[in-house]
């Protein structure tokens with residue numbers, strides 16, 4: 556028997572679903588179905604300063620309108636504070652994290668930053684300077700992390716050199732994305748993460764945290780990110796058009812083309828059910844372009 560496959564889509568409700576997020580939803584859902592697996596949805600709504608009220612429900616409604624069917628209940632990251640706190644406590648108990656008093660300004664002024672590096676200079680690694688209060692908690696970044704991305708190929712990151720000690724508990728008291736995502740992926744039993752290549756650079760940190768916490772390490776696949784004509788990632792900041800402004804069947808066919816699936820011209824006027832039927836029958840992750848970024852189809856950008 557094949558090992559179970561559980562995939563997921565984990566949007567942050569900071570804006571309406573745009574073409575780039577539709578691509579991530581579609582790629583992750585089709586890959587899960589191809590393996591006869593489950594596909595779950597998690598709303599990553601803990602970063603209060605970025606969340607737009609009502610947007611989570613709007614995203615779920617947009618997914619439904621495009622014919623997505625997820626398995627089980629939606630997980631709301633904002634309701635997972637206890638699990639996130641427990642993981643932080645385990646990292647503390649294991650001596651893997653340390654309190655840090657550095658402000659952004661201090662780090663920007665440090666020698667390392669003047670080198671053009673954004674790595675943490677290590678000022679509090681061996682203890683807080685006298686009289687300073689902790690602002691954040693950082694993980695000691697150690698080791699070489701290797702993984703084989705199903706689309707982008709073999710990856711390697713030297714955490715100490717390339718990233719430095721990274722934040723897991725933020726100055727505003729919120730748990731950092733890197734920690735929340737690994738705790739919640741494990742809680743949802745996720746075996747395969749298929750998402751945009753804008754998160755490729757986060758994966759080594761997530762694998763590092765999974766190892767420190769003794770959590771299973773899922774397989775990863777990073778899809779090319781959709782960019783506008785200026786080569787900027789589609790996002791709320793680049794004013795990407797909401798996907799709801801297009802007919803759903805048309806938008807799905809564009810997303811399939813973007814993902815290298817070559818839908819036939821006949822799908823241009825097809826119904827949503829026909830596009831899904833074609834997609835389920837023909838989806839092949841090997842055809843997804845091995846690129847970090849690709850231009851979005853004109854209208855969608």
Ligand code: GLU
Nearest residue numbers: 565566567599736750754
């Ligand atoms: N919530 C993240 C985002 O919307 C995605 C997290 C993930 O897929 O790991 O960019």
